[in-house]
């Protein structure tokens with residue numbers, strides 16, 4: 001049986017953020033003790049193509065495969081601002097990688113910059129899950145504007161885009177930018193999984209934002225990976241569509257991560 005510390009150590013080695021979108025940002029390989037029969041593996045293999053197809057078509061899917069004790073539930077979703085081509089590529093990569101990275105687990109999750117995929121033998125649809133999370137933070141501290149001003153602006157931006165994310169029709173997505181100084185613009189994006197209620201989405205986002213002072217304090221950029229929501233802010237453009245003068249720059253290498261795990 002794998003202990004939480006094993007997960008912690010394993011994920012710790014992902015601690016340097018690598019900007020390539022085809023590399024996962026993180027993974028969680030949950031309990032393997034619940035795998036009772038090989039039927040579950042077969043069901044996972046049948047579930048994955050359904051997840052890929054549904055996500056490529058609609059950007060989001062929850063579905064299940066199999067019956068009784070071997071039924072497997074899956075959720076897959078792309079970030080709402082990503083093109084359908086990037087979405088489709090991302091979710092195919094996710095489906096390929098998750099079985100390699102979590103070969104014997106019945107509760108597996110994989111995060112990419114553009115998409116998220118998860119399956120489990122428990123029905124987790126609609127439940128807020130912040131038990132496992134990864135916080136990636138830019139090691140550089142903000143200097144312009146001063147941290148107090150920055151944090152006020154960050155708080156206001158997060159409030160605004162969180163309200164957008166829970167609005168019906170926005171599919172769990174909120175994104176906006178705000179000019180801080182003549183030279184610095186703050187970009188923020190939040191995305192809830194689309195199975196959540198309005199309240200569930202708000203809860204996930206507020207837990208993550210509430211942890212900013214602990215894990216992202218005064219940092220120039222931070223991103224939060226939970227199973228129910230994703231948040232990111234940066235002092236450079238990273239979400240779509242881009243303004244004509246903007247381009248997506250590869251994220252700098254100076255990101256470290258903190259794993260949060262409450263089994």
Ligand SMILES: *[C@@H]1O[C@H](CO)[C@@H](O)[C@H](O)[C@H]1NC(C)=O
Pocket residue numbers: 103104
């Ligand atoms: C995981 O499953 C594979 C094949 O399904 C098996 O060969 C391997 O021994 C298993 N690993 C563990 C750690 O149980």
Ligand SMILES: *[C@@H]1O[C@H](CO)[C@@H](O)[C@H](O)[C@H]1NC(C)=O
Pocket residue numbers: 139140141
């Ligand atoms: C950022 O600020 C923290 C707390 O003030 C400090 O410990 C850390 O060394 C600073 N990081 C850099 C890269 O200057």
